Amino acid sequence: MERTLIIVKPDAMQRGLAGEVIKRFEQRGLKIIGMKLLQISRDLAERHYAVHRERPFFGGLVDYITSAPVVVIALEGTDAVSAARMTIGATKPSAAAAGTIRGDYGLEIGRNLVHGSDSAENGEVEVANFFADSELCSAWPRSVDGWVFE
Ligand code: DAT
Numbered sequence: 271m272e273r274t275l276i277i278v279k280p281d282a283m284q285r286g287l288a289g290e291v292i293k294r295f296e297q298r299g300l301k302i303i304g305m306k307l308l309q310i311s312r313d314l315a316e317r318h319y320a321v322h323r324e325r326p327f328f329g330g331l332v333d334y335i336t337s338a339p340v341v342v343i344a345l346e347g348t349d350a351v352s353a354a355r356m357t358i359g360a361t362k363p364s365a366a367a368a369g370t371i372r373g374d375y376g377l378e379i380g381r382n383l384v385h386g387s388d389s390a391e392n393g394e395v396e397v398a399n400f401f402a403d404s405e406l407c408s409a410w411p412r413s414v415d416g417w418v419f420e
């Protein structure tokens with residue numbers, strides 16, 4: 271089972287789309303093992319996006335992700351990282367496939383609604399950056415699991 275960190279970004283929050291975003295991961299069968307509302311600090315945002323630190327858009331990206339409360343979600347499931355990224359869609363929403371979150375709700379790269387981890391390794395690291403172990407319900411026996419996981 272992989273883990274991935276999802277962030278319902280400030281634009282999705284401002285537009286009242288948190289429920290819509292969460293619904294899509296739930297209906298995919300991915301298991302919610304952590305979820306909370308928080309306003310990301312600049313320090314945490316800079317750590318989360320450290321790989322982009324030298325890029326020209328870094329300052330704007332940190333301003334954006336810290337601009338309003340977000341919902342952060344830890345998901346677990348088979349191929350959770352790639353499955354969630356397929357549900358999210360391409361980074362640039364105007365080029366994202368219809369049926370994806372970004373393809374259905376977005377146009378611009380700086381307003382792309384949702385974050386999802388990009389590798390299993392980063393999924394573990396990002397979940398740990400946002401959740402203490404005590405905030406994760408990893409082992410809860412979800413009654414549909416036998417119909418989602420073989
Ligand atoms: P993703 O969020 O699809 O994993 P990423 O990790 O490459 O994309 O970049 C993180 C965020 O940074 C992305 O969601 C939006 C922003 N971003 C990426 N490339 C950009 C660019 N060329 N111009 C402006 N913002 C960009």
Ligand code: MG
Binds near residue numbers: 386387388
């Ligand atoms: Mg990324």
